[in-house]
Amino acid sequence: MMEWTDRHCRFFHRLLTRRAQLYTEMITTGAVLRGDRARLLAFDPAEHPVAAQLGGSDPKALAESARICADFGYDEINLNVGCPSDRVREGRFGACLMAEPALVGECVAAMKAAVRIPVTVKCRIGIDSQDAEASLDTLARMLVTAGVDALIVHARKAWLDGLSPKENRDIPPLDYDRVYRLKRAFPALSIAINGGIASVEHAVTHLAHVDGAMMGRAAYQEPWRLLAVDPLIYGAPAPLPSPKAAIEAFLPYVERELARGTRLHAMTRHILGLFHGVPGARAFRRHIATEAVKTGAGIAVLRGALGHVVDARAELAHIAA
Numbered sequence: 001m002m003e004w005t006d007r008h009c010r011f012f013h014r015l016l017t018r019r020a021q022l023y024t025e026m027i028t029t030g031a032v033l034r035g036d037r038a039r040l041l042a043f044d045p046a047e048h049p050v051a052a053q054l055g056g057s058d059p060k061a062l063a064e065s066a067r068i069c070a071d072f073g074y075d076e077i078n079l080n081v082g083c084p085s086d087r088v089r090e091g092r093f094g095a096c097l098m099a100e101p102a103l104v105g106e107c108v109a110a111m112k113a114a115v116r117i118p119v120t121v122k123c124r125i126g127i128d129s130q131d132a133e134a135s136l137d138t139l140a141r142m143l144v145t146a147g148v149d150a151l152i153v154h155a156r157k158a159w160l161d162g163l164s165p166k167e168n169r170d171i172p173p174l175d176y177d178r179v180y181r182l183k184r185a186f187p188a189l190s191i192a193i194n195g196g197i198a199s200v201e202h203a204v205t206h207l208a209h210v211d212g213a214m215m216g217r218a219a220y221q222e223p224w225r226l227l228a229v230d231p232l233i234y235g236a237p238a239p240l241p242s243p244k245a246a247i248e249a250f251l252p253y254v255e256r257e258l259a260r261g262t263r264l265h266a267m268t269r270h271i272l273g274l275f276h277g278v279p280g281a282r283a284f285r286r287h288i289a290t291e292a293v294k295t296g297a298g299i300a301v302l303r304g305a306l307g308h309v310v311d312a313r314a315e316l317a318h319i320a321a
């Protein structure tokens with residue numbers, strides 16, 4: 001997610017779940033091909049499995065970008081066919097590609113020919129006045145022909161006319177049944193559902209109908225929820241016993257990054273929701289928000305913030321809830 005799932009965020013999320021697939025922010029082919037690649041694409045080996053999400057619509061540029069990402073060590077290439085922003089539309093990629101299924105197929109075929117790692121697509125159930133039944137089936141058929149390895153479907157139409165991208169995050173309503181029907185129509189295609197999944201428990205209910213579930217805002221805004229992913233989805237123990245333990249585990253990374261010149265705030269902004277709903281959460285957030293932005297702020301800020309969160313039992317009850 002743009003501005004959110006940068007490498008610091010992903011490193012932190014990986015402490016909370018060993019198994020969930022993590023995704024980069026959308027990176028345009030222009031940025032991959034002509035930008036500061038080392039800065040844009042670098043990630044910590046601990047982040048695996050991690051997918052690079054590309055934005056673009058030129059098969060050649062996508063193939064080359066996919067190859068570069070694969071060489072960087074990413075585990076999956078994902079093509080964005082769901083972003084509704086104006087800037088993205090002008091570049092003829094993102095959600096407007098829902099109207100050009102043959103081109104999306106060409107893009108996927110070109111990327112598949114360029115890399116050995118899985119190539120996946122994240123799309124919407126439709127755009128604007130598109131018939132979400134026929135058009136989504138058509139897109140899926142073309143993607144299967146192109147060799148796509150999986151499809152992630154945000155179960156909400158993208159509205160390119162008349163709604164801002166922000167409004168479009170909650171309007172029009174979600175239609176999970178449309179994604180379930182797609183899975184029934186394409187049983188051999190791996191399909192994950194996305195949109196409005198508020199908890200890992202909620203994600204589990206989707207798995208009766210589809211192969212995977214992607215969490216966006218809930219994972220970012222309340223990262224403690226990720227501690228339930230390995231136990232509830234994969235039947236494996238949680239990597240850490242509590243959100244507090246996650247902060248402790250994050251400290252060596254934070255120290256390393258501080259030494260490289262990364263500002264504390266660039267890392268701590270991703271952990272503000274870690275104690276959401278438990279006693280001391282507000283003081284924890286406030287402490288970080290005011291202290292981490294100060295010049296020279298170091299890990300003492302994190303330790304100080306942790307001191308505000310007193311009730312470890314409540315944290316655990318929260319995870320089990």
Ligand SMILES: Cc1cc2nc3c(=O)[nH]c(=O)nc-3n(C[C@H](O)[C@H](O)[C@H](O)COP(=O)(O)O)c2cc1C
Nearest residue numbers: 001002025026080122154194195196197215216217
């Ligand atoms: C701040 C923000 C940035 C986002 N950036 C991306 C992005 O780069 N690529 C993408 O496929 N979706 C992006 N999305 C959409 C989410 O991936 C997701 O599809 C959407 O928020 C619905 O899922 P959720 O209800 O679990 O958040 C973004 C959403 C938000 C709130």
